[in-house]
Amino acid sequence: xxxxxxxxxxxxxxxxxxxxxxxxxxxxxxxxxxxxxxxxxxxxxxxxxxxxxxxxxxxxxxxxxxxxxxxxxxxxxxxxxxxxxxxxxxxxxxxxxxxxxxxxxxxxxxxxxxxxxxxxxxxxxxxxxxxxxxxxxxxxxxxxxxxxxxxxxxxxxxxxxxxxxxxxxxxxxxxxxxxxxxxxxxxxxxxxxxxxxxxxxxxxxxxxxxxxxxxxxxxxxxxxxxxxxxxxxxxxxxxxxxxxxxxxxxxxxxxxxxxxxxxxxxxxxxxxxxxxxxxxxxxxxxxxxxxxxxxxxxxxxxxxxxxxxxxxxxxxxxxxxxxxxxxxxxxxxxxxx
Numbered sequence: 001x002x003x004x005x006x007x008x009x010x011x012x013x014x015x016x017x018x019x020x021x022x023x024x025x026x027x028x029x030x031x032x033x034x035x036x037x038x039x040x041x042x043x044x045x046x047x048x049x050x051x052x053x054x055x056x057x058x059x060x061x062x063x064x065x066x067x068x069x070x071x072x073x074x075x076x077x078x079x080x081x082x083x084x085x086x087x088x089x090x091x092x093x094x095x096x097x098x099x100x101x102x103x104x105x106x107x108x109x110x111x112x113x114x115x116x117x118x119x120x121x122x123x124x125x126x127x128x129x130x131x132x133x134x135x136x137x138x139x140x141x142x143x144x145x146x147x148x149x150x151x152x153x154x155x156x157x158x159x160x161x162x163x164x165x166x167x168x169x170x171x172x173x174x175x176x177x178x179x180x181x182x183x184x185x186x187x188x189x190x191x192x193x194x195x196x197x198x199x200x201x202x203x204x205x206x207x208x209x210x211x212x213x214x215x216x217x218x219x220x221x222x223x224x225x226x227x228x229x230x231x232x233x234x235x236x237x238x239x240x241x242x243x244x245x246x247x248x249x250x251x252x253x254x255x256x257x258x259x260x261x262x263x264x265x266x267x268x269x270x271x272x273x274x275x276x277x278x279x280x281x282x283x284x285x286x287x288x289x290x291x292x293x294x295x296x297x298x299x300x301x302x303x304x305x306x307x308x309x310x311x312x313x314x315x316x317x318x319x320x321x322x323x324x325x326x327x328x329x330x331x332x333x334x335x336x337x
Contacts, residue, residue, distance in 0.1 A: 108262055109262075109263040110144075110260045110261060110262055110263070111131060111135065111136070111137075111261045112258065112259075112260050112261075113130060113131045113143075113258075113259050113260060114130050114258055114259070115127045115129055115256070115257050115258075115259060116129065123169070124164075125164070125168040125188065125194065125253075126163060126168070127150075127151075127162075127163050127165065128160050128161070129160065129163055129259065129261075130159070130160060131160070131261060132158050132159040132160045132161050133156050133158050134158055134159060138153065138156065139154060139155065139156055140152055140153060141262060141263065142221060142222045142261070142262040143163045143259055143261055144223070144259065144260050144261075144262060145251045145252060145253075145256045145258070145260070147227065147250045147251050147252055147256075148227040148229070148250030148251035149173065149215055149222055149227070149228045149249075149250075149251060150163070150165055150166065150251045150259060151164050151165040151166050152164060152171075152221060153261070165188070165253055166188060166196065166228070166249060166251075167188040167189065167194040167195065167196065169187065169188045169190045171187065171188050172185045172186070172187045173185065173222065174215065174217075174218040174219060174222075175198075175213040175214060175215060175216055175229070176213070176214060176216040177211050177212070177213060178211065178212040178213070178214050178225075179208075179212070180206055182205060182207060183216050183218075184199065184200075184205075184207075184213075185199045185200070186198055186228065187199050189246070194253065194254075195229075195232070195246055195247065195248055196213075196228075196247040196248075196249060197244075197245065197246055197247075198245040198246075199242075200242055201243050202241065202242060203236050203237070203238075203241060203242060205243060207245055208231065208234060209231050209232065209233060210230065210231060211230070212227065212230055213227075213229045213230065213247055214226060214227055214228055215228055220264075221264075228249065228250065229247035229249045229250055230247060230248050230250060231245060231246070232246050
């Protein structure tokens with residue numbers, strides 16, 4: 001038989017076998033048996049590669065291990081740094097959300113601000129904020145945080161302002177007990193502990209430990225019914241006409257950074273030149289610029305540490321007029337214009 005006939009016969013036979021296998025699966029057992037027989041061949045063929053990998057793993061140099069260990073340490077350090085940044089951003093975001101919710105409960109116009117410095121003068125408790133005369137800030141405006149009343153502006157500079165905290169011994173805050181409406185004046189303690197003391201409270205007054213003190217609104221300087229402090233101790237002395245009552249401020253004065261300024265009653269702080277931030281009217285349903293956008297813009301912009309020498313024109317022993325009198329703190333005569 002010639003070669004041509006043999007090729008043709010093999011082609012026909014192959015087509016017949018493929019057709020039979022596709023239709024009736026006659027060759028499944030044959031393929032399974034051939035795969036079982038050829039497995040040792042594949043294993044022997046892969047032996048050199050497996051031996052080479054094993055040798056590489058066993059004989060890795062000590063220097064390579066040290067280098068890889070150092071690289072992993074650096075990656076771990078960078079990962080921990082990113083984790084700390086994310087944790088800080090999450091905490092700051094929670095504080096900004098709390099400040100936004102607190103601003104909704106205040107009637108009037110508010111302006112977000114940021115504390116950038118703390119007074120180091122002994123006997124005074126003041127902070128410096130990054131808002132000044134160019135932003136429409138005036139002496140006497142109240143400073144709030146998301147948890148309570150902080151203080152009021154006592155000096156306005158072009159781009160910054162000094163705020164006297166309510167824990168300063170020269171500052172008096174008119175408050176009332178939220179439980180029964182009994183009024184008093186909370187003055188900052190002269191001790192090292194930043195707390196408040198209620199002045200001239202009769203020994204028969206109904207004030208208990210745990211009572212919430214809110215601003216009474218007398219003097220129209222602070223917002224009415226805004227949280228101020230919580231009563232921590234009440235001492236009744238039968239030989240004294242007044243009780244000794246101390247309270248803990250609710251504002252986080254030592255930890256908070258983002259605060260808000262409250263406009264004075266009847267004070268038009270909007271500026272027509274467009275250079276100052278817009279004061280948001282919290283009484284409106286749709287403010288011109290939402291408070292959350294101002295807060296996010298304030299937190300996103302880096303603030304340089306401003307070192308403003310605190311004016312020494314106000315003596316620590318000079319009393320600050322109480323807000324009950326509804327007058328602004330008088331500027332000292334020797335203050336520089």
